[in-house]
Each structure stands twice: as structure tokens, then as C-alpha cells.
Amino acid sequence: MPALILLSSYLLGSLVSGVLYSRARGLDIRGRDLPGASGTYRQYGAAAAALVTGGDLLKGVLAALIARQFAPELGWLAVLGVVLGHCYPVFFRFRGGAGIMPLIGALLILAPLTLLVTLGVAALVIPAYRAWGQRRVGLNAVPFAAAVAVPVGLLFAARYGGLPELLAGGAVMAARSVQLLLRPEGAA
Template identity: 30%
Template sequence: MNIVASLLIGYLVGCFQSAYIISRFKGHIDIRKYGSGNAGTTNVIRVMGWKAGILTFFMDLLKAAFGVYLGNLIFGDMLYGYYTGVGVVIGHNYPVFLGFKGGKGIAATLGLLLAVDWRIGLIAVGLMAVIIFISRYVSLGSVIMAISIPILMAVFYTDQWQYILLGAILMASALYTHRANIKRLLRGEENKLGHKKNLTENKQ
């Protein structure tokens, strides 16, 4: 029951959609109708600029960290904080109040990792940053970071199978939400960071 409760609490926290709120108040638009149609940091950067994108990123990161903290506080166990964080990522990706159409969960995943174990979080952030810096592909950095999660969990939490399992779930979630990006990467058609969509350009 604690696991179910943790996931539900996290899900409700995750439904707080930063990109949607910022686009409504700052740009008076629904970000999901522009650019890639994704309610996440990269699309906000491309449609609305770096300031709005960075604000979106940190709000999503902090809400996941808050979810982990809340779960740990309520149940007195970081494992349940971890479950709550996973719930935040699910809620971010599939928010019930927005027709289950949200983001891809990368910033939220990073916030979760930093809150659960700052060592793993920093490695994940560093790995993603290096890949993006070298390739200029945010999606590639996100995918490689996601693949590293269960590996890092297995290294730091060898005897705690639930930590590794949740890491595998986070990886699978990220790969699924990035499935179109992966296809474009393989075809050499993915947009690099810095490619900006015009505000009047509807999603494709």
C-alpha cells in the first residue's frame, strides 16, 4: 500500500506542468500546439527562448526533488521517496489535467536522481551535459543518460533490487518518450540544440 500511495502522491505532484503554465502566462500560448508539441524544456527553448526554457527545466527538476523529499518525509524511507519520484515522472509525462499529454520527463528524472542519491544525480547530469555539448543533440544526451540509470543503481545499490528495478523503469520510460527522437537520430534528421522554432509555427 505504501508503494501505491507513494506513486499516487508523486503522480499528483508531477501533474503540475511547468512548461504549460509558463507558456500560458509568459507567451499566452499552449506550448503543446507549437514546435514539437512536447511540454518540456527543449521545446520551450525552441519556441519561447532560453530564459523560459531554463525556468521550465529547474521547475521540473525541483518538483521531482520535492516529490522525493515528500515521499521520504511521509513514509520515513528513501525507497518510498524514490517511488514518489517515479510517480512524479509519470505525472509529468501523462498529466491527467491536461489530457495525459505532457513532457518527456528528463528534467524531472534528473531532479529525482539528485534527491535520491546526489552522487548518481551528478554523474547523470555530467554525462548528459557532455553528450549534449559534443553532439548538440539534447535527445541523444537524454537517451544515454537514461540508459546509465539502472547501471549506476546497480553499482551504488548492488543489493537493493528495487532501486535497480526503478532505474530500469525510468530508463524504459525515457526511451519510450524519445522513440520518435531515436528514429530521427538514426535517420540523421534530428534537430540540434539551437534550432529555434518560430512562435507562429504550429507543431508538425
């Protein structure tokens, strides 16, 4: 069962909405930007970004629901798989996004209170980073805020629940954010 949960979640994660959307428009967004909501917004506008956000959230929700239905104790494995698939999608030469929306979707089902605290910290970090650090660092504000908010969320999750899920998805997402910081793909 663990292998099935991991594989199904990874394959769901590998369906990167921003890449699918941009290819339907005749391009590949990864040549210019990251395939997440913010990159899609910059390249295609608000409606496209909303569609991509919904798709990436939905795959996180579906992965969590699959785990909850068949092996609730393996929720962390579903989170790991869906975020890993989004960051390193088998269908798109292992070049995906930062994994934020699939993580949020999965946590919405598996650890909603931990998600709320983590998003609250991110909401505080984003404006500060945009004002003082984004031009110096060069990384999009959302992955940077996630790299700060996830450790705070981990502290909260250790006390109130959701630690394995946040650890699994947060570790992959943090590694991907560092990778993008050191070697950006596109104009993110």
C-alpha cells in the same frame, strides 16, 4: 502508503511547467514544441526556460522529499509517479514532456552520485549528437542524450546505489523519448 506516494507524485508531475507557462501567455506550447526547458527556450527565451526548468526540477525534488519523509523505501515509486505524470499529465490530455527535469530533481535527493555520473555521460553525448546525428534523427539532443546516459547510469547505480529510482524514472523517460522519435509532437 504506496498508492498515496504514487498518486501524489503523479499529480505533482502532471503540473507541466512549460504548458502552464505557455497557457499563461495565451498559447499552448505543445502545438509548436515540447513543453520542457529546450522547447520553452526556443519559443519564449532564456528567462522562461529557466523558470520552466526550475518548476520541473522542483516537482521532482518535492516528490522525492515526500517519499523520504513518509516511506523512504518507496523513493523509486515517487520517481516513477513524477516522471510518469510529467510525460503523461492527467491535466493536459496525457501529452507532456520527456521527463528529464523531474527525474533529475528526484535523483538530486534520492541518488545524487548516480545523477552526477548520468549527467556527465549526457554532457559528453550532447555535443557529439548535435554535430553528427541531430539532423538525421530529428530528435532534440537532450532526450537523445538521456536515452544514452540512463543505461550507463543504470550500470553505475547497480554498483553504487540509486538503481530502483533510476530504473523507475529512466524506463518511463526512455519510452517517452522513443515515442517522440517515432511520432513527434510539435516541432521538437
